[in-house]
Each structure stands twice: as C-alpha cells, then as structure tokens.
Amino acid sequence: MMGALKYTITVEADVEPQLYLGQSIFGGKIVQLKMEDLPALVPVSWLVEKYGLTKTTIIKKLEGYNQGTEGKHLYETKVAMMILSKPQRNKRGAKRVN
Numbered sequence: 001m002m003g004a005l006k007y008t009i010t011v012e013a014d015v016e017p018q019l020y021l022g023q024s025i026f027g028g029k030i031v032q033l034k035m036e037d038l039p040a041l042v043p044v045s046w047l048v049e050k051y052g053l054t055k056t057t058i059i060k061k062l063e064g065y066n067q068g069t070e071g072k073h074l075y076e077t078k079v080a081m082m083i084l085s086k087p088q089r090n091k092r093g094a095k096r097v098n
Contacts, residue, residue: 007028019033021033038077039077040077041067041074041075041076041077042074042075042080043068043072043073044059044073044075047075047080047084051084053084058080058084061083062075062080062084065079065080065083
C-alpha cells in the first residue's frame with residue numbers, strides 16, 4: 001500500500017484566501033500553508049523561471065515597463081505578472097477573399 005502523496009497548489013491573490021490548516025479540500029487535508037513575499041521590482045531571470053518564457057519574449061512584451069537600465073531589465077512585479085498572465089491570443093491576419 002502506498003503512503004500519502006503530496007500535491008502543491010499555488011494561489012496568487014490580492015486578498016488572503018480562506019484556507020485553514022486541517023481543512024479538507026478536494027479530497028485532501030491541508031497540512032501546510034506558506035506565504036511568499038514578492039519583491040517590488042523583479043529581474044527578467046525571475047520572470048523566466050516563473051513563467052517559462054524566453055528572456056527575449058519577456059523583454060519584448062514588457063518593453064514599455066522597464067524600470068532598470070538597458071542592460072539590467074527590472075519590472076514592477078504586479079504589472080509584469082498581470083501582463084504575462086494574460087492568455088495569448090492567436091494572431092491572424094484578415095480572412096482571404098477567394
């Protein structure tokens with residue numbers, strides 16, 4: 001028989017979620033809660049690790065929001081997360097007329 005498996009759920013919210021230790025949720029029991037304090041400005045490397053996008057893609061998407069120098073790209077955390085969290089739309093041109 002297997003032991004208990006561990007699942008990790010990450011919640012990003014402006015307000016504290018209503019979760020409690022010992023609470024049953026989705027067929028499991030909450031045994032640990034962690035809160036991560038986000039820095040005010042984040043470098044591109046932090047965003048690459050978090051979103052799995054390439055460095056050049058992130059720099060291009062956040063081009064107008066750079067708070068650092070040209071060589072050291074720094075972005076406000078909330079702005080960067082808001083822009084990079086949006087689902088990407090499929091870019092298409094005008095429909096062809098046959």
